[in-house]
Amino acid sequence: DTGVSQDPRHKITKRGQNVTFRCDPISEHNRLYWYRQTLGQGPEFLTYFQNEAQLEKSRLLSDRFSAERPKGSFSTLEIQRTEQGDSAMYLCASSSGTGDEQYFGPGTRLTVT
């Protein structure tokens, strides 16, 4: 199966630490998206890439958040100086760009203690 994969699936960290998540999209999908979902809410858009270019960033993405997709394949999302409010499910999705369907990975659940 060549669906979207994310690593790690779970991350527990102490407040103030840095964390990095990885997303591997479906092969040959040129668009990659990051969303965040908190309990009882729908996913909220954070940022997206077309190939290696970061095309849009949400105002939710504070200066502590940075995302990269250096070779247009996998992507990383880093959160610096984590805060308890960063606790959430971080979802990655990809699409071919020819349609609007985005296919999601299983997510990385972050818990900041």
Place this chain on the structure above:
Amino acid sequence: DQQVKQNSPSLSVQEGRISILNCDYTNSMFDYFLWYKKYPAEGPTFLISISSIKDKNEDGRFTVFLNKSAKHLSLHIVPSQPGDSAVYFCAASYNAGNMLTFGGGTRLMVKP
């Protein structure tokens, strides 16, 4: 400002009956609408979509209806099965490939 709203947090139906999940939106720029299903500890799974140039799209047991004048869409599941029990999210976008804006979700419970 919530641009996509799902006003029913939960819905319970009997197996074999119809499930109707509703979604309202406020942004007239949205031109593509999608429904996703989500099980616990998994990412959302794409179900069905509809373009704003259509008012109905059908795929097996799933049908999505779009009423642009009312800025309302609905997902019909017929017949409902216990395996359909999950949280359903509607989402909207404008211009192909752009970010999705999600509603808050509706938890569907299908009782045997």
